[in-house]
Amino acid sequence: MELQASKGVQELIDRLKSEGIKSGEDQAQKITDQAHQKARQIIADAKREAESIRKEAREDAKRTQSSSEEAIRIAARDALLALKSKMAQYFSQRLYERVAVEFNNRDFLRQLLLEVCRRKVPELAPEQKVTILLPEKLLSVEDLKSNSVNIEDDPMAQFIISVAQDFLEKGVDFDTSPNYESIKVRLEGQEVLVDLSDNSAAGMLMQYLLPRFRAIVEGYFQ
Numbered sequence: 001m002e003l004q005a006s007k008g009v010q011e012l013i014d015r016l017k018s019e020g021i022k023s024g025e026d027q028a029q030k031i032t033d034q035a036h037q038k039a040r041q042i043i044a045d046a047k048r049e050a051e052s053i054r055k056e057a058r059e060d061a062k063r064t065q066s067s068s069e070e071a072i073r074i075a076a077r078d079a080l081l082a083l084k085s086k087m088a089q090y091f092s093q094r095l096y097e098r099v100a101v102e103f104n105n106r107d108f109l110r111q112l113l114l115e116v117c118r119r120k121v122p123e124l125a126p127e128q129k130v131t132i133l134l135p136e137k138l139l140s141v142e143d144l145k146s147n148s149v150n151i152e153d154d155p156m157a158q159f160i161i162s163v164a165q166d167f168l169e170k171g172v173d174f175d176t177s178p179n180y181e182s183i184k185v186r187l188e189g190q191e192v193l194v195d196l197s198d199n200s201a202a203g204m205l206m207q208y209l210l211p212r213f214r215a216i217v218e219g220y221f222q
Contacts, residue, residue, distance in 0.1 A: 084217055091213050092206060099202040 102108045 084214070087217055088210065088214060092210065095205060095209065096199070096202045099205065
């Protein structure tokens, strides 16, 4: 009887042990599977995060490159505009200097004055007159008519005296004004006043020459 009871107890112990081992093994396998699944999830998340970082880095690099290229393009454009502006300023300065030199040339002034009058006189009605206006500080009308002024040290006065007789014979009058600093040609009865100063002449030349100069510069840099 005791032997049978002892055997039953042993069987119970063995069964419990077997069930415990099986349960432990199942639990261990479950934990292992969960760990593997978690590891795979972590690796997948890490890969996605790494790809996102790489993508953002590539986009940042493209934006940086694009910004750098745009900055270089703008800087080059500004430098070219500044160079063109300086070239135009230099051209303008040299033109004004050259005209100023030519205005000290009596032959040039004579031809200029004759050309202005030649162009304007044919447009006049028979009763209209051309008047050459002189700065009052330069000469008076009486000086011109009497030819009595000492003009040895005044090239402009010498020029006026040299052409006055020719113009007077052609019906061109002379007058003076304290408000003028340069020679002007006036068509009486019309609002026409031609300034024969070096600045005025240079300004008229600039209107004609500067656009052509800029076109040449544009063609050079294309």
